[in-house]
Amino acid sequence: MGNFDKNKNHILRKLEINDDELLGKGVESYVYAYGKNQVVRILKQGDLNYLESLRKLQILISKSNLSVKTPLITKIEEINGTFYIFEExxxxxxxxxxxxxxxxxxxxxxxxxxxxxxxxxxxxxxxEFDFGQIGLTKDKISSNRWSDFVCKKVKQKTDQVISQLGKDVEDFRGRLDLFNNLATTKLRGVDKKLVHGDYFYDNIMVNERAEITGILDFSGWTTVVGDFRLDICGSIIFLEHSQLFIEFQKLLTERAKDRYGNGIEYYIDFYRLYYSLFLSDSFLYLKPLYDWCVKNLNNGELWKRVQR
Incomplete structure (x- = not known):
């Protein structure tokens, strides 16, 4: 048992939380029900500076009059270097x-x-923020240009698995150079918008009346200041990770075209490639996701479309 697991078990015992109160787990944390009105999130990584910066972001979002609830840290605690937070x-x-x-x-x-x-x-x-990550994470990248952030973040992520990508993706280095060139030319004049960065079906909460009640997981690792079209893309392409939702890709693509014009289809393709590069380090922690990335990066028709 590693240090994180030991600390997690210590926290659960301290708070008298049972295993069956687990609500969900992901790359960043485990989330447990705590009493009637709270959750406890036990983080796999992060420090006090990061969590304070995340809380500031959450406060900013909560004051922006969104139509649904968003997370808000109410308390930060730590045991032996493992941080856990309380949220409504x-x-x-x-x-x-x-x-x-x-x-x-x-x-x-x-x-x-x-x-x-x-x-x-x-x-x-x-x-007031630069383009890029807002939270004070160890991998934080920011820039005065969105295209510059995109290229730097892709390099940071792909460098972790560069040898594997070289084996699995046809002409990977050539395609990476092409992506960077496209980012420089196609991402000019981007306005600063808040981008969730991991906007998919299980980061929203829904009640029995078919009403959305909240958006989850604004994160220092994925939430950025940048191009809102990144979330448009994510909301559509991530549907294919579940048979429950894949049939709705066409519906939402048409919705996107109605709202933002036919040109949005180009950026759905472009940001599919971005996400495939950004998430390629999943080779280290989630092989099915890595396989999805490789499938996209080897899609010759996709590369042809983004060069038009």
């Missing part, structure tokens, strides 16, 4: 856990609302 518990459940209960009409309504919520996220005023 949202009503409802993660979408995938409740989706099958709804009628076809309700499902379509939820998916359109899920997409339309991105119009709320971009209302948060982030003009």
């Amino acid at each position: 518990r949202f009503s409802g459940k993660n979408l995938s856990k409740i989706f099958d209960k709804f009628s076809d009409n309700q499902k379509e309504k939820i998916m359109l609302s899920y997409f339309d919520l991105l119009g709320d996220v971009i209302k948060v005023n982030v003009k």
Whole structure:
């Protein structure tokens, strides 16, 4: 048992939390129910400076009059270097856990609302920040240009698995150079908007009345100041990671075209490649996700479309 697992068990015993109160776990943390109205999030990484910067971001978002709830840290604690935080518990459940209960009409309504919520996220005023990450993470990158951030972040992430990508992706270095050139030319004049960065179906909460009650997981690692079209792309392409949602990709693509014009399809393709590069370090922690990245990076038709 590693130090994190030992510390996690210590925290659970201290708070008298049982294993069956686990609400979810991911790359960054484990989340447990705590009492009737709170959750405890035990972080795999992070320090006090990061958590304080995250809390400042959460306060900024909470004061921006979004139509649903967003996370807000109420207390920060630490045991032997492992930090855990307390947050208000949202009503409802993660979408995938409740989706099958709804009628076809309700499902379509939820998916359109899920997409339309991105119009709320971009209302948060982030003009004072540089492009890039806001939270004080160890991997923080920021810049005065969005395209510069994108290229630097892709390099940071792919460098961790560069030898594996060289084996698995045809002409990887050539395609990486092409991506960087496209980023420089296609990402000019981007306005500063808050970008969730990990906007997918299980980062929203839904109640029994088919109403979205909250958005989860604004994070120092993925939430950035940048191009709102990154979230548009994520909201659509990540649907293919579940058979529950893949059929709604066409619906949301049409919604995106109605809202932002036909040109949005180009950026859905472009940011699919960005996410495939950004998440390529998943070779180290989640092989199915890495395989998805490689599949996209080896898609010759996709590369042809982004060069048009």
